[in-house]
Amino acid sequence: MARISKIYRMIISALLALLGFSCVNENGPFYAEYGVPSATYKAKGIVVSESDNSPIKGICVELKRYARYDEYGPIGTAYTNSDGSFFLEGSEFPRQKLYVEFIDVDGKLNGSFVKMEIEADYTNKTFTGGSGHWYVGEAEIDLGTIKMKPE
Helix, strand or coil: CHHHHHHHHHHHHHHHHHHHCCCEECCEECCCCCCCCEEEEEEEEEEEECCCCCECCCEEEEEECCCCCCCCCCCEEEECCCCCEEEEEEEECCCCEEEEEEEECCCCECECECCEEEEEECCCCCCECCCCCCEEEEEEEEEEEEEECEC
16 A cells, blocks of 8 residues: 555655746746736716816726726826816726716815716727736727716
């Protein structure tokens, strides 16, 4: 019994040794990479009031993974400036669609507006500047003019 156990250990050791040294291909050694694939997503646009098309300053704009509730929080946050424009950026696992949420956080300072969410579709966007490994690169989308409803 001990002799059979010793033979099995020798066979397993030989197999592990062969597998451990076989990580080379015709292009050179195979390097183990650790981490998670990622991409940088950028979005820009202008937020205006639906009632009179005036720009809205101070709207919180969040780039999110999922619609409605995102338990992990936004991957990017920005605030609109005096002309209503915003630019936000965040890194995330590569995906085709993200969501952008617009939240009036200043109360009645610039008027009260209803929170809204839109889809940001990166399906046909070209990612540039990738590493060829885990980092896919970055893509930008112009969301155009976003009209928020007054409360």
